[in-house]
Amino acid sequence: MTDSRERHELRNTFEKTWALAWPVILANLSLPLLSLADAAILGHLPDPVFLAGVTAAGSLMAYVFFGFNFLSMGLSGFTSQAMGREAYSDVLQVLKRYLLVASVLIVLTLFAHPWLIQAGVWLISPPAGVAEQSTLYLQIRMWGVPAIVLNITLLGFFIGMQNTRVSLYSLSLTQLMNIGLNALLVFGFDLATAGIAIGTVISEYLGLLLVLWHLRRTLLELTPKSDPDQSTLSFRWSDYRPIFKVSRHLFIRTFVLLSSFVWFNRLTAEFGELALAANGVLLAFFTLISHFLDGTAAAAEAQTGHAFGEGNPQRLKQIWTVSGILNLGFMGLLSALFWLCGNLFIDVLSEQPAVIAYAEQQLRWVVLLPLSGGLAFWLDGVFIGARRSKDMRNSVVSAFVLFVCLTLLWGHNHSALWVCFNAFFAVRSVWLLTVFYKKLWP
Known part of the structure; x- marks a missing residue:
């Protein structure tokens, strides 16, 4: 009876997560x-x-x-x-x-x-x-x-x-x-x-x-x-203090995240116009990743906050299990899609043979992006719902510092830059996952 009830609750949680x-x-x-x-x-x-x-x-x-x-x-x-x-x-x-x-x-x-x-x-x-x-x-x-x-x-x-x-x-x-x-x-x-x-x-x-x-x-x-x-x-200032505290961490997180893309493109520009044009094409793949994974993040965000308000750890576990599995499914799907159809997408996004050829050389690093950064998208949603904005800030700042150091030490070619870019998202994912299991998992 208990197993049947748990399966029913998980099915309801999946339907709710997908609906969001x-x-x-x-x-x-x-x-x-x-x-x-x-x-x-x-x-x-x-x-x-x-x-x-x-x-x-x-x-x-x-x-x-x-x-x-x-x-x-x-x-x-x-x-x-x-x-x-x-x-x-x-x-x-x-x-x-x-x-x-x-x-x-x-x-x-x-x-x-x-x-x-x-x-x-x-x-x-x-x-x-x-x-x-x-x-x-x-x-x-x-x-x-x-x-x-x-x-x-x-x-x-x-x-x-x-x-x-x-x-x-x-x-x-x-x-x-x-x-x-x-x-x-x-x-x-x-x-x-x-x-x-x-x-x-x-x-x-x-x-x-x-x-x-x-x-x-x-x-x-x-x-x-x-x-x-x-x-x-x-x-009263005391009523606004929690808002400004959360907003401060989230603003820093957003600013540093945007800075990582600026830094990436700035270093890419040193390799010439062709590399920069290819980056424009390849970063369109990242946009597609964010479009899909923002959905599971929003679902986790809304349900996590609600369950925290209820004080229901069992409900939290169900939400995180279901939304996490759905996110992993999207990560695998996107990576497979880029691996199988990436060349076709590049052909659609550009008509210039030199840009297409250059972008195809770097495509393998884009295939890894959903796997290296996918968990960070989902965990951002979890941490927003849990109001753990400081941990979100720390993950981005730490990853950005490492990203800059790696690019200065090792960013001698475009492929190395893409490896560093993947490392930036991987560090974010691992950092948030570690905090998640230490501080949030019931």
């Missing part, structure tokens, strides 16, 4: 469609400067997305644990506090945006014509920062509420509207770079409206269950 994971995976897989559509739209214009300008500026906007991701991760952990405790007043209180913090950051970003744009364009140092288009694009996109930051923050709230479908709905609407508006503004109104930027900003606010509509429905369910006196927004 697949919307995130599907939403993530839709993200490259916008870049492809923008490239196709601008690629039909007579001057390549428009495409070059938007591409260069787009890489800078990616830092905005990733830079504010700590808000999503932190709010998700607090929300899921409060839901596990059935402390609905705490859910509303922490949501209000995070929205206040997000609002302050939005105001500061908008105030500083002229200097941020100037510094960003200087950093990438494009030709004069490209710099002009990049600056125009960024000046317009900055007015979408409120929508970007609020979307990121609120989607973390919905992950904590175990409602990952909101992310799918929001991203789907944003992507479809963005593609349509961009095509209309570029071809119908002849706006080129400005059209791409304006269409993107409008679609971001439309996506935010959809998220706010879902938020309203959720608040209508939560408010009757909460105590109005305990749900009122407070401004």
Whole structure:
């Protein structure tokens, strides 16, 4: 009877995990469609400067997305644990506090945006014509920062509420509207770079409206269950100290993680344009890895926090077993897919024979990436749910220090750099796994 009950609980846990994971995976897989559509739209214009300008500026906007991701991760952990405790007043209180913090950051970003744009364009140092288009694009996109930051923050709230479908709905609407508006503004109104930027900003606010509509429905369910006196927004520093403590660790973790990619590409550039172009193709494989494994991470994140709030170690063990096995399955699947079909993917991503040949030489290291770094993705989700942000920070900082040392000592060719890059993710995985078994496993 006990074995039958355990099998039933594990099956229910798998169904719950998959129900939380697949919307995130599907939403993530839709993200490259916008870049492809923008490239196709601008690629039909007579001057390549428009495409070059938007591409260069787009890489800078990616830092905005990733830079504010700590808000999503932190709010998700607090929300899921409060839901596990059935402390609905705490859910509303922490949501209000995070929205206040997000609002302050939005105001500061908008105030500083002229200097941020100037510094960003200087950093990438494009030709004069490209710099002009990049600056125009960024000046317009900055007015979408409120929508970007609020979307990121609120989607973390919905992950904590175990409602990952909101992310799918929001991203789907944003992507479809963005593609349509961009095509209309570029071809119908002849706006080129400005059209791409304006269409993107409008679609971001439309996506935010959809998220706010879902938020309203959720608040209508939560408010009757909460105590109005305990749900009122407070401004005491002691109430915000846990948020800033978690956010500080997550921000450092995100910054160092981004720095690892910058360092990797910087060293690759020393081997020439061909190596750098091949890196651009091969890192698209990493994007695919993150798109898939973020799904299992989000599922582990939401359920871990909820079970921690309940104080249910047996439930935690079931969640980690099921989500961990699912993550291992994706790791093996992706590695096998890259091994069997990697050459085909490279052919799709590039039409230049020299780049294709160079990328194929380094493909073996990409095949190893899901195996070396896959556990780190899943454990990030576990640690966010458990609110162990300091351990996440330590794993990335330690791995980055080792990564830099290895590249300085051994990074004498491109293959060696890719070995070091795999080592960076392997160290993260081993570090987090060790802490997981020592401090979290029941």
